[in-house]
Amino acid sequence: MTKESNSQQRPKPVTMRDVAKMADVSQSTVSRVLNRSASSVPIGESTRLKVLEAVEKLGYHPNLHAGSLRGQKTRLIAMMIADIANPFYQAMARAVQDVAHARRYDVLVVNSDHLAENEQLFCESMIRRPVDGIIAVPYHLTTDDLDDLIVRTGVSVAVLGQHICHPQIDTVGCNDEDATCDTVRWLIEAKGHKRIGFVGVKQAFPPGKRRYAAFVRAMQEAQLPIPPEYIKIGDWQVESGQRAMCELLALAEPPTAVFVCNDQMAIGALLKAQERGLRVPEDVAIVGFDDIPAASWVRPNLTTVAQYPTKIGTQLAQAVFERIDGIAVGERRLFHVSCRLIKRESA
Amino acid sequence: MTKESNSQQRPKPVTMRDVAKMADVSQSTVSRVLNRSASSVPIGESTRLKVLEAVEKLGYHPNLHAGSLRGQKTRLIAMMIADIANPFYQAMARAVQDVAHARRYDVLVVNSDHLAENEQLFCESMIRRPVDGIIAVPYHLTTDDLDDLIVRTGVSVAVLGQHICHPQIDTVGCNDEDATCDTVRWLIEAKGHKRIGFVGVKQAFPPGKRRYAAFVRAMQEAQLPIPPEYIKIGDWQVESGQRAMCELLALAEPPTAVFVCNDQMAIGALLKAQERGLRVPEDVAIVGFDDIPAASWVRPNLTTVAQYPTKIGTQLAQAVFERIDGIAVGERRLFHVSCRLIKRESA
DNA sequence: CGATTTACCGCATACGATTGCATAAATTTA
DNA sequence: TAAATTTATGCAATCGTATGCGGTAAATCG
Structure with a gap:
């Protein structure tokens, strides 16, 4: 179809420099136009428009890997559950994904299958590829394992399970x-x-x-x-x-x-x-x-x-994003999503 | 617990430079020791051991974001399905994850909810954060949409759905x-x-x-x-x-x-x-x-x-990894996972 | 009219890892 | 013994982006 796209060699993506060249400004100006964040340098209206036009014309999209490397937000969270094939986790996963996608975050989903080995592998993965947040249902991981992760990567963590007790890890428990x-x-x-x-x-x-x-x-x-x-x-x-x-x-x-x-x-x-x-x-x-x-x-x-996995997932996701955004900074918060008996026919 | 881990400021991770310093070699030597892959330069046995020891002692893990930026593999694939809450997709997702995790790849899972808008957003995400491979069940995306993705990012793609016909996209169909x-x-x-x-x-x-x-x-x-x-x-x-x-x-x-x-x-x-x-x-x-x-x-x-979602997922994942690894390079491959009537009691 | 502020922008560096090229030392060959 | 190889390592550029700092022009002030 269309062009002869060669998948062997990664194609040159459209970068900020390309935009800068077209708009005839420096690359840093492009950056500042795109994230005209607080307290930074002001930008002239005419340059702003020039840049925006070039962005549009070139179809530029910022490269998230680069931002992640610079130590910015990765716009990535990871979720470790026991098994996505279990309807309980699947509903929880869905809730977490909904919250994350609404904020344009991507979600890494990892199944532990209740295996200690996989839970450790998960931690290693998170060290290799730092993410902004982690939502986990740990069965074998200890508070120390998670502390190590936090110390090394600065990630925000929220878990389902009362046995984790850490000053920076929000927890959802049920009765x-x-x-x-x-x-x-x-x-x-x-x-x-x-x-x-x-x-x-x-x-x-x-x-x-x-x-x-x-x-x-x-x-x-x-x-x-x-x-x-x-x-x-x-x-x-x-x-x-x-x-x-x-x-x-x-x-x-x-x-x-x-x-x-x-x-x-x-x-x-x-x-x-x-x-x-x-x-x-x-x-x-x-x-x-x-x-x-x-x-x-x-x-x-x-x-x-x-149990209410959707509530649990939503709660966990919200908690973790509040920490990522710096809205919640203090002590561990303990949330409660209670379960209750539904009397039907089998008993 | 343990140290006073400050989550506001990303902690300094252990980098290759740290390893290099401890082993008293240059950072490029560390890199070569760690991926003594290709027919590159040889490394002295004693340096090799020094480096490995330092890696162990410091608990060093390479930063995947950096590799991604350099244009290496991202060790990341994305999967777009309609809804993880649907048992069919959930089984497919699980199969894909199993294949990916076995190769130490992480999987981004995105739900489209059958919405054209979400499928477009997915494409944008993939441009922002290039991944090595994409597995998708497109309902609205066209061949051109996917071609654009391939041209721009060089990603390998495999889809479920006969309506996509592109020379580089492997396809799984069913009867x-x-x-x-x-x-x-x-x-x-x-x-x-x-x-x-x-x-x-x-x-x-x-x-x-x-x-x-x-x-x-x-x-x-x-x-x-x-x-x-x-x-x-x-x-x-x-x-x-x-x-x-x-x-x-x-x-x-x-x-x-x-x-x-x-x-x-x-x-x-x-x-x-x-x-x-x-x-x-x-x-x-x-x-x-x-x-x-x-x-x-x-x-x-x-x-x-x-239908056999596990087979479908496995097939899609294998196909995409074969392209990522360069094992499969030629024309589009069309796989077939047939479905068949199971006669039970309701008819 | 000269001096200081203000508004705007570019240069250069850093993030962590890979890799082509250069170089030094050790070894072989002529 | 000098020259040619081989072996082992370091230097530095690079990927795409963010940002501190410095610079320039215009605007304001004394």
């Missing part, structure tokens, strides 16, 4: 522990369940740990036993929920209700129970966590603890 | 038109449907246009009428599927089968039909498109034309 506890109590008191199973994830994951602790608390309060075989470990995916339910149903005395740590696993559990011919919630009640869209698509609808 | 046609024929011939509705999207969208054309073809072949009120326009979202089904069911003589252009809308239609007390597929059959995970979570399972 998932209380919500879990309340939900289990409700299963016991309002629904009369006594044999309750739990499908969680590895204790290495802060939310997994918290929710398990809350589950234990509620059960102990009610003086109910927690047989070890009622506790199953999944990996957040649908299939692991199916496996867990399989094992629970194979027990001599299966639980009458199961609390599952996220909706994907809960859906897996639900499908498996139905496949085995059980009625939900009559034979076995199921509660999930997150309230992903599919939770209200399955039959019976999933009773679940709703 | 959605044939698959649609075959599916409608199957509804007619194998299932005996005569009144078939269609839930599509605006004709401005190439896939919407193609699938509608295929639907018309199949119906005309079978000499079946296509009443205008059987054709509904949605926006790819669940809610629009519900609305469309609402309208179809309100007709004096509603269709006995509905072909829906994506699974999200199909699920909306399914839920609405059930809400109205209809049995699927007995009272109304529903066919979707994409085979998103939720298609097999709903009851009845969705009969749908499966």
Whole structure:
């Protein structure tokens, strides 16, 4: 098409110097016209117009890499989440992107897959390519890891997860522990369940740990036993929920209700129970966590603890941009996006 | 925590000069040690070790912005999709990210929301911050728009969508038109449907246009009428599927089968039909498109034309990296990832 | 009318890394 | 032993932009 564009050799881009030449001014004048920022030198109206005209005529666009090198803003933020394939993170990612794009920032999206190794790689990437802001859902990273990043690159950071406590890192937390506890109590008191199973994830994951602790608390309060075989470990995916339910149903005395740590696993559990011919919630009640869209698509609808990833993402993005813009400078801010039980049909 | 890290002023990063000073060599020597790549100048073993030691001791990481400015690789690719909240794109995004991260490339993710304006903004962004590669699902962008991008920045591009035809842009296409046609024929011939509705999207969208054309073809072949009120326009979202089904069911003589252009809308239609007390597929059959995970979570399972976003994403990413690496240099390559009907319960 | 302020603009340098060219030392060859 | 190579390293320009500082002309002042 059109010209013979040779992709091997990077073409010469239109630079400020080209604009300067055409407008017959110096390159620095072009720069000043384009970012007629505060306190700088004033620019004559006629030159301003000459420059603007040349910019238009040449189709000039400033090179962001150059600005980044000069130590200006990079107009780039990075977001580290566990897995973009998870509807929870996907909604969060979308919210963050919306806030960022509205300010003409680009967003780097990185999946950690809950792997410590990937989280470290992420940090390294951020040192290699400094960005203005970082939004992360760390599972393994410590406060010190993030501090190192801040000290080295001066980046602004906001995270989801209460286990990070750093004077310059804004944090969004949720009351998932209380919500879990309340939900289990409700299963016991309002629904009369006594044999309750739990499908969680590895204790290495802060939310997994918290929710398990809350589950234990509620059960102990009610003086109910927690047989070890009622506790199953999944990996957040649908299939692991199916496996867990399989094992629970194979027990001599299966639980009458199961609390599952996220909706994907809960859906897996639900499908498996139905496949085995059980009625939900009559034979076995199921509660999930997150309230992903599919939770209200399955039959019976999933009773679940709703989280609000869009709110969380928006909050994180706003927090990080406030620090980038220097609007927020002081101490760590702790935001709260609460979750709450949505009672539907599955329990 | 630890030191008093001042985020207002960007801290001085560890640079090559620092390494050079510690190793007592020139900065260019450090550079050569670090990328002893090409057949460049040889380096003495003892200096090499000195430098490496200093790198280790200082925790040096090269600054990618600097390399980008010098016209080297940016180690950055961008991906423009319609909406990361759509399971189809989300799976594609994940595949692209996996390929990219394996090569230590970062990925910029941009949502167009099917809006022409956003697609243009995306192009502008890519001019401002040149990247090595672009993977896009363009709905409004023309071949010329992309050509402009290539001419100006030398970027490598791969797209999903047959309507882009450019000598340097690798393309992934699918046979959605044939698959649609075959599916409608199957509804007619194998299932005996005569009144078939269609839930599509605006004709401005190439896939919407193609699938509608295929639907018309199949119906005309079978000499079946296509009443205008059987054709509904949605926006790819669940809610629009519900609305469309609402309208179809309100007709004096509603269709006995509905072909829906994506699974999200199909699920909306399914839920609405059930809400109205209809049995699927007995009272109304529903066919979707994409085979998103939720298609097999709903009851009845969705009969749908499966696409393979992971394959598509992987293919696009590989194609673009082959161009970036100069492995592929010649003419446009056309790849094919076919889709096929998955017969389940809803039709 | 000479001196000082004001308004406007250009020169030069810096950001961090790559790379062609020059150079010094070590080695080989004639 | 001198000349030609080879080997190893440094110098300096460059990428595109931002900005401190200095310079020039016009405007204002005494």
